[in-house]
Amino acid sequence: MSDVEAKIRDIIAKEAQIDASKLTLDAKLAELDIESIDLVSIIYNIEEEYDIYIPQDDEQFKLETFRDVVDGVNDLITKKGAEPSSSAAS
């Protein structure tokens, strides 16, 4: 499990108050019962963690599954050319 995957799982579980075990890579976000107000907090926390901007209306950034989120964030981190500001993964 990558550090990014673990960190994002922590953020989503905390902000949306859902069990982290439900966040398998193939879990569909729409089925996780994440409220829209929690979603903006999730995005904010991911952006803060990696000092990235998650595009608001980028057609390339399709977020269907948890894996899509991890891949998308990894892409943004790569594009930024920076290391994650911290790693909370154990």
Added chain:
Amino acid sequence: MNEMWDALAAGRSGIGPSDRPDFDGLQIKSVAAVEDFDPEAHFDAKDLPILDRYTQFALVAARDAVAQSGLEFNDGLGARTAVITGAGSGGMTTVDAAYKRLYQDGKLRVFPLTVPRLMVSAASSHITMAFGIRGPAYTISSACSSANHAIGEAFNMIRHGRVEAAITGGAEACLTRGTMGAWQSLRVMATDTCRPFSVDRKGMVLGEGAGMFVLETLEAAQARGADILAEIVGFGMTSDAGDIVQPSLDGVCGAISAALDDADLAPQTVDYVNAHGTGTDINDVVETAALHRVLGDHAKSIAVSSTKSMHGHALGGAGALELAATLKAIEHQTAPPTANFTNADPKCDLDYVPNEARAMTIDIALSNSFAFGGLNAVLAIKRMN
């Protein structure tokens, strides 16, 4: 007001990307700013330090409204007049400047007039002082419904005989780095422009400004031979008791129905609706569904437009800008368009007057405001015969 109408009638949007330095680094830069406002053209230099930009807007609008009304607040009328204004957040330019000094510039002193400038009620106070209004005066804050709640409250005060006249409306000057950053994080702001009801809409665009109106009873206005712009005939308000950001169809329907009931109007009498029409995914769908539910088959035969596509979303001032647009629409018997319209969202299937104003009979109009936190306020307006 005439200048604003000329732009609305031409479908000319005031929205554009701003290159002001305090937006540096923000992702969202599209705003509908009052670009050419020169405070010194409107106020003495000695008065300006006490006036936040939002209060300046409110005072300029109030002066115009009072002058146009021809009303003079002498012979005790000032004591029998109310000032009820709406504002979402009040003196945000003042708040931003103060915080910048303390947290960014490392200063230890804040400008001494910060408190009287930032008060959300400052505009109401300054209007009372400008015209010698000594009756009930306060500010109503209900986020994006503030102005409609203020106007509705002033309407009710006059209707119930508590005052003889009222100066009412709303004002906002929220295009600050802090406010823009906060809205950006909610991810409801358009990166390009505001396209209410279009399938490719990306969200709302913040605006700023003020609208003020002088209200009095129809009998009093007729008795003094006033140039009456229109009659406010109903006001409906509900709260969703639901979600702090998501609108509820029941709450929105309830406010529209209540406005019609208050005015004793059948749904079939409505000609034009100035929509809340923020351009967010959910607002436009819920507002459309609400008009279908309340107006039934008649919904398909009315004109609905969101002038926010041109003047942006002025938050607590929005309802006032939109009442001004509605009054002008009635005066000119012309529905202003929904600008920037591309293709309709399948879930938004009403006649939104896309991109071009339309000459039509407007005897009865509604002006909708729905706020974050589920506070809904709808005005019903009638053309004078």
